[in-house]
Amino acid sequence: MTLSVSSPEPLRQLADLVSRSKRGVIFTGAGVGTASGISTFRDMDGLWARFPPEDFANWAGLLRTATLQPARFAEFLISVLEPIATAQPNPAHLAITELQSIAKMTVITQNIDGLQQDASAIDVYELHGTLFEIVQTPSGEVIRHVTRSEVAEVVDGLRQSQKQLWSFPSVMRALKPIFEVSSEGVTHPNVVLFGDQLREPDWSLAIESTESCDLFIAVGTSQTVRPASDLISIARESGAEVVYIDPECGGRGLWIRDHAECVLPELLQLMTNHGNSEEE
Structure with missing residues (x-):
């Protein structure tokens, strides 16, 4: 019916x-x-129409895009993060x-x-996790929580890094509050991408x-x-x-x-x- x-x-x-x-x-x-x-991913004008899932919906694809196409990587992150940073119920x-x-x-x-x-x-x-918990890989331990204002600061940092033509180092510096690679592992938002449990x-x-x-x-x-x-x-x-x-x-x-x-x-x-x- x-x-x-x-x-x-x-x-x-x-x-x-x-x-x-x-x-x-x-x-x-x-x-x-x-x-x-907040845009959907799967509608005709959704995020996957602009950013192919094989490059942006899994960790391997994201890291490859970040390394080879940092400007495209930054564009995707802004498209995802900016609406969430300012959203209200x-x-x-x-x-x-x-x-x-x-x-x-x-x-x-x-x-x-x-x-x-x-x-x-x-x-x-x-089921698909949350942007506001930061976990460390490989342990999966939640190491801190972030706020919408902190996510907004990351977006601002990404926009500022555009002045440096969104080079890989400048993009990674902007992401440091929520994403970082170090000798202890990788810290990132506790979100589920394709292929994850x-x-x-x-x-x-x-x-x-x-x-x-x-x-x-x-x-x-x-x-x-x-x-x-x-x-x-x-x-x-x-x-x-x-x-x-x-x-x-x-x-x-x-x-x-x-x-x-x-x-x-x-x-x-x-x-x-x-x-x-x-x-x-």
């Missing part, structure tokens, strides 16, 4: 599902962040947090931007939550990034109701073809009004 949010019926159906749910999951993808100014993030206050909902995200936590959500599992214990906890949920809401996800997208099949096989909120990507079950920042606040308002009516 595919419905537009312009009709109240799909929202009423979803509100009823949330009200009856004993244990729900909200599974978020890049589409949740677009209203905060949008109505979708805020609505998800509010939904957690009226229903038992775990959040599983593929995003690395930390916006759902900034919106004060709890029980957030980050999903973050633990988040992935195991996400599977556990999905297997035990009765409602699984996929929001703003292309459903093409595996193994994260396997959670949808796991939810269905476990007997959960599966709902999709996305203008382009849906599936079997209730599919509301609209943007997360439009649907979720309306859903929250509907549920709040319904709750107030019952109290009266």
Whole structure:
């Protein structure tokens, strides 16, 4: 069943599902962040259209590009880091947090931007890691955390290094707060690239939550990034109701073809009004 949010019926159906749910999951993808100014990777005008994944979506490709094409490497980093450095939670993030206050909902995200936590959500599992933790390889130990303002300073440093034609040394100096190669190893943001294992214990906890949920809401996800997208099949096989909120990507079950920042606040308002009516 595919419905537009312009009709109240799909929202009423979803509100009823949330009200009856004993244990729900909200599974978020890049589409949740677009209203905060963060580009998706896989849309026609997304980052992968400008920066081929074979060169920018894995550590080997990134290091090769950094060495051979430092200017291109810097352009990619600015494209990724700058929107995140200035982003703030949008109505979708805020609505998800509010939904957690009226229903038992775990959040599983593929995003690395930390916006759902900034919106004060709890029980957030980050399958692809986070830009704001810095780890050391090969140990994987988290050695420090960075803030959005520190990420913004890295972007400023990269722009300043353009004056030196983005030479490899100047780019690496600009990246030092979040990326550095030394005799002790490599320090870098704790993000999952192609070929990496999903973050633990988040992935195991996400599977556990999905297997035990009765409602699984996929929001703003292309459903093409595996193994994260396997959670949808796991939810269905476990007997959960599966709902999709996305203008382009849906599936079997209730599919509301609209943007997360439009649907979720309306859903929250509907549920709040319904709750107030019952109290009266």
